[in-house]
Amino acid sequence: MSTGDLPIEAVMTAILATGFAVLVGLHFLQIPSPSQLPKDADADAVVVGNIPLPLQLPHTITEPSKYCHEIFTWRYSLVWMGIFGCVVITQIYETYNAYGYLVTCGGLALPLLLQPWLHPRASCLGGVTMVNPDVHRPLHQRYSTKVVVYLGTYSFIGNYWYTHYFYSVLHAKYTMPAHRLNDVPIAMFLATHFYFSTYHACISNGILRYVDRRYASGWRKSLLFWYSVLFLSYLTAFMETLTISSFPYYSFEDRTMAYVWGSAFYGIYFIVSFPGFYYFDAQIDGAGIVPTEDGIQQPNGGGRPVTLMDAFVTACGHGMMILTLLDFVRLHLGRLPKSDDNCVSMSTCYNYDREQSTIEMGLLHMK
Numbered sequence: 001m002s003t004g005d006l007p008i009e010a011v012m013t014a015i016l017a018t019g020f021a022v023l024v025g026l027h028f029l030q031i032p033s034p035s036q037l038p039k040d041a042d043a044d045a046v047v048v049g050n051i052p053l054p055l056q057l058p059h060t061i062t063e064p065s066k067y068c069h070e071i072f073t074w075r076y077s078l079v080w081m082g083i084f085g086c087v088v089i090t091q092i093y094e095t096y097n098a099y100g101y102l103v104t105c106g107g108l109a110l111p112l113l114l115q116p117w118l119h120p121r122a123s124c125l126g127g128v129t130m131v132n133p134d135v136h137r138p139l140h141q142r143y144s145t146k147v148v149v150y151l152g153t154y155s156f157i158g159n160y161w162y163t164h165y166f167y168s169v170l171h172a173k174y175t176m177p178a179h180r181l182n183d184v185p186i187a188m189f190l191a192t193h194f195y196f197s198t199y200h201a202c203i204s205n206g207i208l209r210y211v212d213r214r215y216a217s218g219w220r221k222s223l224l225f226w227y228s229v230l231f232l233s234y235l236t237a238f239m240e241t242l243t244i245s246s247f248p249y250y251s252f253e254d255r256t257m258a259y260v261w262g263s264a265f266y267g268i269y270f271i272v273s274f275p276g277f278y279y280f281d282a283q284i285d286g287a288g289i290v291p292t293e294d295g296i297q298q299p300n301g302g303g304r305p306v307t308l309m310d311a312f313v314t315a316c317g318h319g320m321m322i323l324t325l326l327d328f329v330r331l332h333l334g335r336l337p338k339s340d341d342n343c344v345s346m347s348t349c350y351n352y353d354r355e356q357s358t359i360e361m362g363l364l365h366m367k
Contacts, residue, residue: 030215055206065143068132073201101187116144146311153315155192176249204274237266
């Protein structure tokens, strides 16, 4: 029996179980880092109940800017997920017009966009208040501001350009009422920002930091680090595809293609951006300009600080890398065959033959 004859549930279970087993095996091969004592390793670990997770927060002393930003993002992620989940479960979106989608997605993105201006601080998870160095920095030098520029630029590029690969290769389509830019709902540009903030500042940073700091340097750690990037990229893409599969206004022709190939296709985004964001502005608290207690900026002998233009150019560079990889995959796969019996959305199946010329014009516009 070929994989094409298996139920999609069995196919995805096999793929994810195999990937997870390899990940666990690579963890067992690791050598603990001699520079990190067990108590130091656990100090910034993420614990739910009494169960430690393979996530590590930035160090509160040496990386307070990143620590405070990630704490804020973790907390706000619970808020937007709860609200977004209620919208999907209650199907209140059925009452939305184009402005309804815009207000919902824009409203959920706004706290992250405004956080550098209105709330450049956070407190420890244990309730101990700490000072975020961003409080004493000018707005344009704050780590949180650079994150907004980086993720905002990356989100725009992803929606404006990459979405057309899903239209072309996976025969995907948005059918809800929407204001559009380059045939992509503007609400999706906004939704992507809070999705990507959680993916990058919380999940990927925590996991990659855990691997990077828990284990000794060498080929074993390098192998685990990059395999973690690959597996996490695929898993993140699949979980998003799965969680929005009940939304009837984002449709695929073929559920199997959407889950198996679509997750791999979408995962290409994160293969570049997860490690890129992890290393982004790594010396914010250890190089260039640092705040003092009285708010005066003094050089500490480090390298040149990352500017907002650096953040913008970095996001554009990562975006170009992703665009090139996506186009390589498009050339290899071509247009995946459609299956009329496997439509994700019952009422909005994509009519490929009628829309073919529109897609080709979109690709020409991209080029």
